[in-house]
Amino acid sequence: MALSSRSFLLTAACVAAGALGACAQTSAPAPATAPNQPEPVVLMVPVQVTSPELESGCWAQFYDRRNFEGTVMTLVGPAELGALDKGTGRELKRDIDSLVVGPKAMLTVYQHQAFRDKSVSFEPNSREAGLIQKLGFGGRIESIRLDCAR
Numbered sequence: 001m002a003l004s005s006r007s008f009l010l011t012a013a014c015v016a017a018g019a020l021g022a023c024a025q026t027s028a029p030a031p032a033t034a035p036n037q038p039e040p041v042v043l044m045v046p047v048q049v050t051s052p053e054l055e056s057g058c059w060a061q062f063y064d065r066r067n068f069e070g071t072v073m074t075l076v077g078p079a080e081l082g083a084l085d086k087g088t089g090r091e092l093k094r095d096i097d098s099l100v101v102g103p104k105a106m107l108t109v110y111q112h113q114a115f116r117d118k119s120v121s122f123e124p125n126s127r128e129a130g131l132i133q134k135l136g137f138g139g140r141i142e143s144i145r146l147d148c149a150r
Helices: 005-017 131-135
Strands: 059-065 069-076 079-081 098-101 105-112 116-122 143-148
Touching: 059 105, 059 143, 069 079, 098 105, 116 131
Parallel strands: none
Antiparallel strands: 059 069, 059 098, 079 143, 105 116, 105 143
16 A cells, blocks of 8 residues: 555654654555554664774765855775865865864865865864864865874
């Protein structure tokens, strides 16, 4: 039996509210030939994705807005990105405004491509909520180096 969109929305709202038992009823009548069975219930369970690379602690997360908000990109190290806009649909260098560094990572960001000119380094477990002020070179990052602690 198909679950109607109204039933799905009601069930989803009940799951979010933690009151599934009180809300699991639907307005659709049970078929006359079916035994006494409850209507299907859709449960939405949060899933956490992890990998051995992330568990190693050598990673950095980049947010496109201040205070660790907005879209996040995770870079697992060791890694060197000599140019952030090559092969992407948008220029990542303009979208980084806050970052978090993993417990076993050392992050260095550079003003220009190919790891040239001014750079700023971030120690393990660093959190920077406002990157533009910290960088001192206009907030543009054009290359990144992520090293792993041994």
